[in-house]
Amino acid sequence: MDVCEQIRLDISEEVERLMGDRLILAEDVQKVIHHAETTGKKLVDPATGRSLAYYRPKAVTYWVEYSRNGEGYQVHTAYSHRMVMKSSGSTREWVKSGSVSTWHCSQCQAPLEVQTVRLQYMQSIFPINLPACSQCGFILIDEELATGKVAEAEQALEDK
Ligand SMILES: [Zn+2]
Known part of the structure; x- marks a missing residue:
């Protein structure tokens, strides 16, 4: 098993x-x-x-x-x-918005901060503000986003 x-x-x-x-x-x-x-x-x-x-x-x-x-x-x-979370190069290039999430990165023991990151789906790249760990680059796609905007974007791209 x-x-x-x-x-x-x-x-x-x-x-x-x-x-x-x-x-x-x-x-x-x-x-x-x-x-x-x-x-x-x-x-x-x-x-x-x-x-x-x-x-x-x-x-x-x-x-x-x-x-x-x-x-x-x-x-x-x-x-x-289905969309791939891809940060644009180094996490040092991220732009922090200043907001902090209630989620903490378990490995880095640090709270997630809202950053501008890039999401990739098929040939398209979307800049978006998401909570992420600036130390290891862990990006959080929360349920609301995954089932809302991300699902809509995936659908729109497939319909092209
Ligand atoms: Zn981390």
């Missing part, structure tokens, strides 16, 4: 329905959690104790917000996008 399949998930009916609508499988969620917990590459919210991480096994990036629950993990939400 695969190590990922051994990760026990606690998924409410509401989240299960959401995952179904978004075509996200339990095994996609397991892969994200496994990747985050083995590499330490994730965001943490010190106020709630929740973690947020992503993994891109193929052409889709999956994000999962979760928290440790006994032997397993409770899944709070999951979403995906």
Whole structure:
């Protein structure tokens, strides 16, 4: 049995329905959690104790917000996008807006700051303000953005 399949998930009916609508499988969620917990590459919210991480096994990036629950993990939400997050060169070129996110980079132990970064999808590049870690370059695409503007942009580009 695969190590990922051994990760026990606690998924409410509401989240299960959401995952179904978004075509996200339990095994996609397991892969994200496994990747985050083995590499330490994730965001943490010190106020709630929740973690947020992503993994891109193929052409889709999956994000999962979760928290440790006994032997397993409770899944709070999951979403995906196809657009690639690409920062323009060095993180030193980022322009900070001054706003700070509630999410902290787990590896750098630093709060995310809103920066102007570039997103790439097919041949197009979009400059956008997103919370990111200026030390390691971890960029947060939150659920509202992924299911809103990013989904719209992906759709618009495909319709061309
Ligand atoms: Zn970092």
